[in-house]
Amino acid sequence: MLEGLPHTTISTPGARTRDLSILAGPELSTPPDHLVTVADDARMLAGYHGLRHTEFVERQGLFATSDHDDVDDDPRTVVLVAVSADGHVVGGVRVAPCTDTDIGWWAGSRLVVADTAHAGGIGRALIRAACAHVEGAGVLRFDATIQERYLRLFTMLGWTDRGPGPTIGGCAHRRMGWPIGRIQRTADTTKAMLADVLAPLGRQPGGLGPAGFRGDDGVPVPGSDLIAACDAVLPAMVERDPEWAGWCSVLVNLNDLAAMGAAPVGLLDAVAAPTTSHLTRIIRGISTAAQAWGTPVLGGHTQVGVHASLSVTALGQTPHPLAAGGGRVGDVVSVIADLGGSWRPGYRGRQWDSTSSRSGEQLRAMGSLVADLRPHAAKDVSMAGLVGTLGMLAESSGTGAELDVSAIPRPHDSTLGEWLTCFPGFAMLTADDHPVREVPGPAVAAPCGRLTAGAGVRLRWPDGEVTGAVASTVTGLGAA
Template structure:
């Protein structure tokens, strides 16, 4: 039985760790799955002469050159090559930071990787970008967190924001609104023409728009980043900070990690001011009129010429529509055609549009399918006049109806293929 300070990772029937035998070449993969050394090379680097028994409870007798471990076993996948395998999900842990991926080590806690592994490009897809040891105290995650904190507003009295294990905020009275959205490089934005500050603005604003569509106000935000090495995080947070100030929605915490593309995930809380209920998508009734808070398509028109348009969230308009007793509401982030379809489906009504307000420089197709305008679409009873908005149609009693000027409503708008 191994000492108490060691552990093994079970991936199959129990087997007793044996003394390693000399490696046996395998025709398919170069090393036998019965017993083997760690490959003689790690992407061209000498890995030492560590022998590993590749039974399910395999243990490393001595760490390979360039890798320093705590006193735990290092279990390798079958057919280990260049430090990678084809087994179950495994994890490399660097100090207190875990990097989870499909092809790494499990069981052991890696506390040091020599520069030889850093220089080895073949290991980068497996181990990611890992700073040489020892890591300078001012160039890592915690220095980044301090830079982020310096760009944002400080906590109000009685609350704790960035810097602790969790943010502490006052619980609101009445309904608590929760929203989250993620934007991904290559899917939602193109960094060849969009600035990182614009990306930060969009990441927060798209969530604020969801709160506005309920007739609420945003209260607190959490921001999580996955980013490639060398990303200008300061500029990204400049945009996030601008949006946080514009929408009076402080960023109170989050997380940072590394990855192949930039991913920004934001979660928001919101409240309904003055009591009352939020406006849902599901409250429209046949005969209700359909309104939109402004012209559509400006964002799509800008995107077509590789410009980034900072569309505003309509927080005040959402509150005004709620106070005027709107029956249903949705934001225009997916394009008018898609969004009226979502509202109609949730309410169990049909939609007959008779006009589409188009922003200057945009086309009707931009307005119907472009998305990311954040104008609000809402419904009101026919006998009630709203304080804002452009009338664009009516709800019908045929749940299947989706028409524009008597013809079929074009099937346009955003929808991810998953």
């Protein structure tokens, strides 16, 4: 966190002394040549710590003998330094997690800039580099505490004012936050266009499903107890990783059925490929998955000599389908997920593979979990990510949602930012009066939020701060 350093002072012989806030920079018209990089050797770190000692201990007297603290000892701390053209460290800043267990909440601190002969633009560059670094590391919240005099500078750089901060050394401060839009971007790029694009279908009698199921994972077939679900796989995946594409085409459809409490009956596939060899690999992936889940491919359409494509329709059965739109304000949101496995090679941060290493018995058991629980509402986590999917559940239910960040279960080999925006293999969201704390393995369960009045999804952090993740509705389809 940004404790300890109220401000940095930069000076040069014959020049007027200027104050620099914790993450602020001087405003000189001609910035010198410099490179901002991660301090990855002893020389760079020594240069950075030397600047800090000179500034904070010797010149300002903020510390008696050393400005070293626990953040310096944290192996997760990253130091960014500005290096001049002649190889000297002329500035630096550190960024680090704010909690013992990294939940995606970081802060910047101990920014220091050398004398004004080398200071032009370096402070601003370090601020921007710190923001870029934490976003690249999957961080979802990035804080700073600045002197009030630098409020305008930070807002110009895109930071958000979060209110009064502490008074340090007689100087009033503001709490600032860097807006990280990773979750909003995921929702926008995967689902935001749906309402406009699907509008013609919705104008037809019975279009987009019966009342209560609009925007759901599957749809009840009128006049029957069948549930139908249909998903297509990205053509790039079909071309690049055909067996995995075949596996996923079954996985995503059976997850859709599971979220509605339906037992799978059969599959239909529509598959195309440029060559017979490529087609065979896609079919092999479909067949392996169908056998694992014990769900036959009943028929479909197969074509060769064209661009690769793949879509699958799944049919399931239940007399009492569960809707994503059945949630109520005050319902507890729980996550049920399989945290085993690893990132699919070539898809780090985007696709978590927990299913290909599971037995058919385990896969089928997880597929019946939601049906056994019978919550008010349920939805499987899709390409919109966990938060975007919760936004869709809330939208269908006519509510908003809030997630307790520290309570969300996730794999050890994943940042929170990755886990909340990836396709997680097997993960379900439920909303009900009662929290879900335990389910038969290999999945785990945890209550981690609630449905609220209003719209959108917010994240609650351990310090009580609430930040926006999804501003409003996700699809625009509205309440089911």
